[in-house]
Amino acid sequence: MDDARMMDWLIALHAGLPRLGPGRDTATRRALADCVGLPATPDILDVGCGGGASSLVLAEATAGHITAVDRVPLFLRELRTRAQSRGLDGRIRPLVADMHAMPLRSAAFDLIWSEGAIYIIGFDAGLTHWRSLLRPRGWLVVSELSWLTDHPPAAFLDSWREGYPGMRNVADNLAAASSLGWEPVGHFPLPADAWTIDYYGPLHARLPSFRADHADDPEAQAVADMTEREIALMADAAGICGYVFYILRRAG
Ligand SMILES: C[S@@+](CC[C@H](N)C(=O)[O-])C[C@H]1O[C@@H](n2cnc3c(N)ncnc32)[C@H](O)[C@@H]1O
16 A cells, blocks of 8 residues: 555544544643743644644634644644634634645744644754744744653564654754754653543544445555554553653744
8 A cells, every 4th residue: 555545544544533643632731831921812833733633722722823734624624613613713724735835924923833743744854944934932832752761662662663763752852952943941741641542542433433434445454453553552652652742942
């Protein structure tokens, strides 16, 4: 199966889920609270927003305007519906775009947010290429899969060496951020069950109907198998690897 087909199946599997990656509203709010001194009505960019798990929280927690970027129109339609039902659609602008080349003015944002998505461009590349979109001293908040131990068990090393070879530990990500012109303001790990329960719970519950709907399609079954293997592996990941919030500020 080529990457594009795999992506289509993953989109189908995730359609309608409350969040498309590990996270939790309280963690989003905690990271936002670290951005001390944000303007009263900040301009916020949410990169890889999916169905809006964080955009909606940011719109509720601030009086700002959110530009919500994703390259999958289906997810942005879900975001629009959710924003309308909460009366937030006037302050959230969904934008279909590729995070590698977003059609946005430079210095247009006070805060760039990206939960579970910067790995797509790469941590260092995101910190480098998104920087010009921020106003001087603006904030960048990302959650990034990170090693939480210096001695991961072989099963995790083997799996993530293939799945995310660029994964680093927290100290190395903070050092990389500093060397790329960012001031680390704070960081904290997501609770392990923000992955295993908040994200995987609804995803796991979806698998039987997904398998049944695509019973004759070996590609769909392979994507379901892969997802089940990942869920089984990550059940024991606490203290080994997990998502970490990095709250960074443009140094200049
Ligand atoms: C793991 S999901 C996280 C979504 C959301 N932030 C959340 O926490 O629910 C990654 C998101 O990035 C989007 N994405 C993947 N490649 C992208 C690209 N090149 N440009 C923009 N968005 C992309 C996917 O469609 C998906 O919505």
